[in-house]
Amino acid sequence: xxxxxxxxRTTNPKPRPKASELGFGKYFTDHMFILDxxxxxxxxxxxxxxxxPITLDPAAKVFHYGQTIFEGLKAYRTEEGKIVLFRPDMxxxxxxxxxxxxxxxxxxxxxxxxxxxxxxxxxxxxxxxAPETSLYVRPFVISTEAALGVSPSLQYKFIxxxxxxxxxxxxxxxxxxxxxxxxxxxxxxxGVGHVKTAGNYAAGLKAQEGATAQGCAQxxxxxxxxxxxxxxxxxxxxxxxLGDKIVTPALTGSLLPGITRDSVIHLLRHWGLEVxxxxxxxxxxxxxxxxxxxxxxxxxxxxxxxxxxGSLYWKGEKLTIGNGSTGEVSARVYETMTGIQTxxxxxxxxxxxxxx
Amino acid sequence: xxxxxxxxRTTNPKPRPKASELGFGKYFTDHMFILDxxxxxxxxxxxxxxxxPITLDPAAKVFHYGQTIFEGLKAYRTEEGKIVLFRPDMxxxxxxxxxxxxxxxxxxxxxxxxxxxxxxxxxxxxxxxAPETSLYVRPFVISTEAALGVSPSLQYKFIxxxxxxxxxxxxxxxxxxxxxxxxxxxxxxxGVGHVKTAGNYAAGLKAQEGATAQGCAQxxxxxxxxxxxxxxxxxxxxxxxLGDKIVTPALTGSLLPGITRDSVIHLLRHWGLEVxxxxxxxxxxxxxxxxxxxxxxxxxxxxxxxxxxGSLYWKGEKLTIGNGSTGEVSARVYETMTGIQTxxxxxxxxxxxxxx
Numbered sequence: 035x036x037x038x039x040x041x042x043r044t045t046n047p048k049p050r051p052k053a054s055e056l057g058f059g060k061y062f063t064d065h066m067f068i069l070d071x072x073x074x075x076x077x078x079x080x081x082x083x084x085x086x087p088i089t090l091d092p093a094a095k096v097f098h099y100g101q102t103i104f105e106g107l108k109a110y111r112t113e114e115g116k117i118v119l120f121r122p123d124m125x126x127x128x129x130x131x132x133x134x135x136x137x138x139x140x141x142x143x144x145x146x147x148x149x150x151x152x153x154x155x156x157x158x159x160x161x162x163x164a165p166e167t168s169l170y171v172r173p174f175v176i177s178t179e180a181a182l183g184v185s186p187s188l189q190y191k192f193i194x195x196x197x198x199x200x201x202x203x204x205x206x207x208x209x210x211x212x213x214x215x216x217x218x219x220x221x222x223x224x225g226v227g228h229v230k231t232a233g234n235y236a237a238g239l240k241a242q243e244g245a246t247a248q249g250c251a252q253x254x255x256x257x258x259x260x261x262x263x264x265x266x267x268x269x270x271x272x273x274x275x276l277g278d279k280i281v282t283p284a285l286t287g288s289l290l291p292g293i294t295r296d297s298v299i300h301l302l303r304h305w306g307l308e309v310x311x312x313x314x315x316x317x318x319x320x321x322x323x324x325x326x327x328x329x330x331x332x333x334x335x336x337x338x339x340x341x342x343x344g345s346l347y348w349k350g351e352k353l354t355i356g357n358g359s360t361g362e363v364s365a366r367v368y369e370t371m372t373g374i375q376t377x378x379x380x381x382x383x384x385x386x387x388x389x390x
Numbered sequence: 391x392x393x394x395x396x397x398x399r400t401t402n403p404k405p406r407p408k409a410s411e412l413g414f415g416k417y418f419t420d421h422m423f424i425l426d427x428x429x430x431x432x433x434x435x436x437x438x439x440x441x442x443p444i445t446l447d448p449a450a451k452v453f454h455y456g457q458t459i460f461e462g463l464k465a466y467r468t469e470e471g472k473i474v475l476f477r478p479d480m481x482x483x484x485x486x487x488x489x490x491x492x493x494x495x496x497x498x499x500x501x502x503x504x505x506x507x508x509x510x511x512x513x514x515x516x517x518x519x520a521p522e523t524s525l526y527v528r529p530f531v532i533s534t535e536a537a538l539g540v541s542p543s544l545q546y547k548f549i550x551x552x553x554x555x556x557x558x559x560x561x562x563x564x565x566x567x568x569x570x571x572x573x574x575x576x577x578x579x580x581g582v583g584h585v586k587t588a589g590n591y592a593a594g595l596k597a598q599e600g601a602t603a604q605g606c607a608q609x610x611x612x613x614x615x616x617x618x619x620x621x622x623x624x625x626x627x628x629x630x631x632l633g634d635k636i637v638t639p640a641l642t643g644s645l646l647p648g649i650t651r652d653s654v655i656h657l658l659r660h661w662g663l664e665v666x667x668x669x670x671x672x673x674x675x676x677x678x679x680x681x682x683x684x685x686x687x688x689x690x691x692x693x694x695x696x697x698x699x700g701s702l703y704w705k706g707e708k709l710t711i712g713n714g715s716t717g718e719v720s721a722r723v724y725e726t727m728t729g730i731q732t733x734x735x736x737x738x739x740x741x742x743x744x745x746x
Contacts (some may be wrong), residue, residue, distance in 0.1 A: 057539075058538065058539050059449065059537055059538025059539050060537055060538075060539075062447075062448075062449060062536075066448060085448070086448075087445045087446060087447055087448070088445070088446055088447075088448050088450075089443045089444070089445045090443060090444055090446070091418075091443055091444075092418075092422060092441070092442075092443070092444050092549055092551050093415065093418060093528075093551060093553075094444075096452070096453065096588075097452065097458060097460075097530060097532050097588070098458075098460055098528070098530060098588055098591070099588050099591035099592050099595075100456050100458065100587070100588025100589040100590075100591060100592040100593075101591075101592040101595065102453060102454075102456065102592070104453075104454055135596060136592050136593075136595065136596070137592075137595040137596055137599060170538070172449075172454070172538060174453060174454060176453050180418075181415055181416055182414065182415025182416075182526070182528060182553060183413075183414050183415050183416075184591050184594075184595075184598075184624075184625055185595070185598070186595050186599075193448055195448050195449060197449075197538060217580060218580050218581075219578055219579070219580030219581050220581075221581075222575055222578040222581070222614040222615075223575070223614075224573060224574050224575030224614060225574075225575050225576075225577075225578070225581075225593060225614065226589070226592075226593045231456070231589065231592065231593075232452075232453070232454055232455050232456025232588070232589060233456040233582070233587065233588060233589015233590070233592060233593065234456075234589070235454070235455035235456060235457075235540050236455050236456040236457040236458070236492050236493075236582075236587060236589060237456075237492075237581060237582045237587075237589065238540075239455075239457065239492065239493040239540075239541070239542050240491060240492070240493055242540075242541070243493060243542075258578040258579075258580060258581065258614060258615070259578075259614070259615050268540075269540055
């Protein structure tokens, strides 16, 4: 049986930020969920408490050896006023795959889902209701044992915090420029690129700086072995419309199996489109751009849902994708995904989970 | 001019652990150094304060995106009672190379060295004096801004903590068994394997579990591209005595440029031995073991200084190195390195830095 969750409500609620000020991950709600792990005791003391600082020994392993993982999902308030989460079971499953890779003990998935539900309910007034806003939910695990030996921690905390987030596209969905990265590598098979662990993101910052310097919004990552297979865009999965087909890089072990990626593949196939998960080289994309068969590129992820790509910078050349504006499939996928997520459209796949 | 360091001494010193109980990184001294960074202000407020917990927002970037780096070095008390550090300038230089790769602002190296000196002086009674014990010093930087956007933090803390550590070889230097890892990969060129960032260590834990399950002490890492070039052993650099030469893997971009590695290369060449830094395949090692030309293997690192390897497990086979005991060069390097570090031997290279 799943352990009970103790709830301690704040006596000092914070002021709510305006919808126009939200941005991404800048404001946090009144409460957080905490679950402790101690070797011998297991995961214990599930509680929802007022949002508060964490106090750790400076020798806590998370600071030194990076044994930590996270997840990200969104809660929405539907037009009828219901609160829904999008496929939270997928996040809890991936959380435990990440835990396994990082030698962190598994969390009870039923408890994790119950914690998500109860925390969202407690802070439901924090779910913004302006168009395309949502409540971003961030479960994460940190290793807290104060010891400098390089070995799995004997203590952890599983925490969930939440942040009301604004529309990613305040002026409507808009294509971005992408810098094809040929020096830095995000991940390699045998490593940790297929799970959500902190180090993957820190390692990508330097390449992002280079992309920004070139006037690009994101990096297109190539594989670390052959330096030619396309893997991800920024911290999103990536899709290509090549002629009549939609192609997305296969999960070769260095890519994150995105939940938006999985949902978009289902949706496209549901529409009768052909989707191929396979290796895609940058050379294939460049040729297809030149012969006109590369019609669209878009990224997929929890934060932006869909991010259309207007151009690629590769070897000093700017390659315009399609006519440089949001493609037909990108726009349809964006409208449908956000429609299903927010309850504006029917959900033929059973992806929405009601929090009540 | 380097900024002054404020010192606040503890009024509540901790009991000292017995030399026999020290282990590695389990006990911490009475004081720590802290330096804050805020965008716009730069690094400021250098201080030595009583060892104390760190309080961070649960959204602090270090927990989510792993933007953190560290160093490790040792302080010794010589037989004449002087306090010495081993090549601390090398640690400060590498710290800033790590900072650069992780998009963390550079720390003033002179201030870092002064902080090391003053902190070691303040806690000098913590330097253990039993044979082969030392004071392990751990400088590290964590990103502390409370924000979930994937971008470099606008706030950091540079902290130094110290731990009295026991003899790595309580029963004398002893060779270990090594498991040649063929599934997991530590790092790849273009990534972060050449700098000391937390994520590298978390990613290696799973392979270490596998090595332990096979009765081995450590993993021998192969490169992530060809899966055949030897890179590191556990979290140490590695050396091979092949016939008359000493060979160590070249710094191809995925290996840590160890300070012990650098020192050992200098020492061996000083002795007139031929040292090659080049690519080394596992197949070359297996062949050399079979024809008898692979005489010795040893790891090098700050914690163990020298770790001789007695056997390799590869493809289900146990390959004994030399006669399975500590080799002649390994033993001589260990005696000389620890002799120079602790002041027992002359220091022809000027590596010891007096703290007074």
